[in-house]
Amino acid sequence: MTLIFLCGPLCHRPLLDVILGGDFALSPAFVGGRDGRLVDAPGHFALAPHRGAKVEGAVLEAPAPQAARLAFYAKATGLGARQVRLTSAMGTAPAITYALTAGPADIGPWDAALWLADHAALAVETAVEVMARFGQTPPARLRARLGPIxxxxxxxxxxxxxQTPNAVRSAxxxxxxxxxxxxxxxxxxxxxxxxxxxxxxxxxxxxxxxxxxxSGDAVTVLPYDPARDRVLLVEQVRAGPLGRGDPNPWQLEAIAGRIDPGETPEDAARREAVEEAGLTLGPLLPVASYYPSPGAKTEFLYSYVAITQLPDGAAGVFGVEDEAEDIRGHLISFDQAMALVASGEVQNAPLLLTLLWLQRERGRLRA
Known part of the structure; x- marks a missing residue:
């Protein structure tokens, strides 16, 4: 048996159910001389030295298989193992615990209610994928892919x-x-x-x-200026056409990007507009939410038109350097955009769908 002190998120029973994969018993315990710090990530908790403080938690007497699963999860999610001395109803004893080392990025004191409301569900769902790879994938490899996971x-x-309506389709x-x-x-x-x-x-x-x-859910947004009757398209090289053998992998698109954990689709649309086009968007108008290729991909898109001022000079070259993005903006009249649809130069489904929606709603928006 391995004596393990659990604190912070690791005291959350639904998370432990996934990690340990079997029955377990916990007893109240605490560790003195430290305090708990909240870290803005699911499943993460930092222990900081603090004289006179104590961290409440639980003690787990883990058999070897469960100790191995917990160690795997810790390594995959970036938690470090450290020795502590815990106090429980049985007295004091040495144990190991898993947590981060507190640093300057800490948000503040541990708030269990805040973590439960904002992070618990994501932590559990992340653990489901992580633990599905137990015994199959090295934890360091999972750690490198934790963001996409x-x-x-x-x-x-x-x-x-x-909501998933099924007025016509099967339940x-x-x-x-x-x-x-x-x-x-x-x-x-x-x-x-x-x-x-x-x-x-x-x-x-x-x-x-x-x-x-x-892949994860993503968002697309087409900036539209009703007064000037123009849109902003972005252009970048895309691996999909390249892999198909298309001699021209450059694509004209709406602004697009994945939805990060903790974001709403609307939040992601506004963030991506700044990153890809340097634009602050006005009202977001939902176009559709849909699977672009349900026969082969999990990707689910939320598409919008954004009312935005697009004066001359609003287009430029943008992108996130760490992601090797090199994205050029094009200010194009609505009529020119529809001509690009007719000529076949616009070749991706989200932009086609959004421009056709805008064609239908344009009169109302301009009025």
Missing amino acids: RVRAASRLRARSE PGDVALQAARQPYAHFFAVEEYDLTFRRFDGTTSPPINRAVFI
Whole structure:
């Protein structure tokens, strides 16, 4: 047995259920001479030396398999192991704990209610993907991909929380997942599923295999100036056309980007407009939310038109340097934009859909 002092998020039973993968018993305990610090990340908690303070938590007597799972999760999420001396109903004893070292990026004292409201669900969903790789993927590799893993976790939470009308299509359910594999994972991932589903004649299908390209939810936004009747398009090189063998991989698009954990789609649209075009957007008008390619990809898009002032000189070259972005803006009249649609120079679905929506709503917006 390994004696482990659990504190902060690691005292959250739904998170521990995922990490430990089996029954466990906790007893109240504390560690003196330290205080807990909140860190703005799911599952993260910092211990800082502080004379006279104490950190409340719990003690876990972990058998070897559970101790190994907890150590794996800690390494994958960047938590460090350290020796502490805990006090419980059984007295004092040495133990190990997992936490960050407090530093200048700390937000403030640990607030369990705040973490529960803002981070707990994402922490649990992130742990689901992390622990699914236990015994298969080195934790250091997962640590390097923790950002995309959190994005995908946030996307799954968003999918489960949103309304899914089914006035015509079948009701949710009647799909049985029998096995899942992840043969590739980096910034994006590929997963394979063995599944059965209820056929329209009421019978169950034979087992089938499907592969899915895994990415997070994203947002697109087209700035439109009703007074000048112009839009701003962005241009950049894209790997998709390159991989298809297209001799011209440069694409004209709406401003776009992934939705980070903790962001709303609207927040992401405004952030991306600053990063990709140097624009502060006005009102955001929802166009549609949709799967652009549901046969092969998990990506789900939220598309908007943003009422924005677009004077001469508003376009430039922008992008986030750390992401190797090199993005050029184009100020284009609405009529010219629709001519690009007609000529085939606009080739990506979100911009096509958004321009056709704007064509329908343009008179109202200009009025």
